[in-house]
Amino acid sequence: MTVFRCQDNCAERGYQYAGLEFGAECYCGHKIQARNTSDAECSMECKGERSNMCGGPNRLSVYHLELTRESARRYGSAVFRGCFKRPDNISLALPAGNVLLNMSIDKCVDFCTEKEYTLAVLAGAACRCGFPTRHFTLHEPEDEHQCAEKCAGEEYENCGNEEYFVVYQTQVQDNRCMDRYFLPTRSKRLVALASFPGAGNTWGRHLLELTTGYYTGSYYFDGSLYNKGFKGERDHWKSGRSICIKTHESGKKEIELFDAAILLIRNPYKALMAEFNRKYGGHIGFASEAHWRGT
Template sequence: MTLFRCQDNCAERGYLYAGLEFGAECYCGHKIQAINVSDSDCNMECKGEKNNICGGVNRLSIYRLELAQESARRYGSAIFRGCFRRPENVSVALLASRPMKNMSVDRCVDFCTGKEYPLAALAGSWCHCGFPTTLFTLHEREDEELCAQKCSGEEFESCGNAKYFIVYQTQVQDNRCMDRRFLTVRAKQLIALASFPGAGNTWARHLIELATGFYTGSYYFDGSLYNKGFKGERDHWRSGRTICIKTHESGQKEIEAFDAAILLIRNPYKALMAEFNRKYGGHIGFASHAHWKGKEWPEFVKNYAPWWATHTLDWLKFGKTVLVVHFEDLKRDLFVQLKRMVSLLDIAVLEDRLLCVEGQKDGNFKRSGLRKLEFDPYTPEMRQAISGYIRTVDSALKRRNLTGVPEDYYPR
């Protein structure tokens, strides 16, 4: 046990606090229902690191966590979506409502779950249920202080008020975007979903399938992905039955075989680590410590880092119609970026369906974030080389009047 391991595990699961006790125990939670005691009561060194304290006997060292943007705060099984302004017509925007005595998050979430709605919106003593729609998109989050009215039946949680709603996502699946099928009319053009390995191609396929209702295909065949529900994996990539084709190829002949492409680009530092994890741990696993510390990692970076740059350069040079999407932008603003991607596929999609995708975005195959290593795997020499590749790609994008690479590609 170390401070880092406990905080990282709690943050990855969306909790606000991490608490360490007895030198080796880690607890996660959203609220603290105990009094402060003297710091001297926390006097047990962490079992996994010297000179750091991990609580004591019946004493917790507690840390408030800074959650990454993609982390989901939770309340039990429900995901916290935020504080939002009351929609103009509540009875139209939200489909079931009920006043509650002793209002609590649990009561409202349980009520909406029972009604089989994916959203629970708390408004003081009222509980509303429904779906994300164009009338209630959940895109314009408000300051949580505007919702900070305590629940009548729960001392430590906010229940919103008549003007500002606290919203949770229940465990009920939003089925408006879950149907998937093959194209019944052969596709007029072959569209590639092109990326360097580790850049989020499988995740993007998941999003596209939810958004369009059609299966994506692949230049390869991956049985594990087929078993995860990517039924287009077994189709030949030229079958014309799938909406777009996954490919990591970067040669001129392979690129010119496609009529158009969505080119997904990701920070090379993150992409290289993700592909290394996949290579040695599978689609949702992780490489072992021995692999990171052994000869495999430096050899991998030596061979793959230059390919990260040439992959993008080749698609920009030989691709006929190329839509560039940065993985980081897709995570940050999924609705807008996915709408761009779908427009290239020439599919008319209702906005309510895209809003449904936002609630189902992770799927059941996605690795739960990059496991944070307790050391930097990149040597100064590796970083110097990768920074050069980043500058090359940035210049190539800007020469085509496209947005350059995001600033966070450069190490800080």
């Protein structure tokens, strides 16, 4: 344990104070409920950083944290999106909701996560859930002071009110973007998605497909990727039905087969490591220790 590690851990969880005890124990909180004592009683060096003191027996070295906007509003896996004005049609914009006793951010986030919504919205004593839509775009955040009313179940958290809502994003995946199709009209331009093996081509394809709704293709056929949902793998790369074509070719002849290209560049060392893992462990696996040893 180090002073910085303890401070960072408490700040990420939104606490105002970080305290270290017994040279290795880290505690977080919003209040100091004990009196000051002599600095000499905090005499134990940090086990991970000998140059600093980390409290002592039944003594805490306490630090007040200057929280950034992001760290102060990250609760567990939920991410703060802002303060927003109540939408005109709340039942259409945020279809699920409930009034929760002793409302807190965690309670609302847990409620909306269980309901499988990506947004947890605190409106005073009410918790509402939904997705970003044209009815609730999250494009125009309000001044956060509009949402400064405290939660009934947690006095250091803001729960908004009936007119201004506090919005958090849960870890629920938004499956509305999962549908993908081939281009309705065949393209006459071939666009390469070019990279060295291991540079993140497959991940790039995944992001492009989810953001555009159209399949990507490949200069090669990879059955494992086809079985995982990359349906453009089986289509001929010259068909014109996909938005871009994966390729690792770099020769002049191969390059001239395409009209344009998206070039992915990655640190060569990391690319080589990733390609070795892919070769022996699959696209999301790892090579075994025996493979690394060459045995």
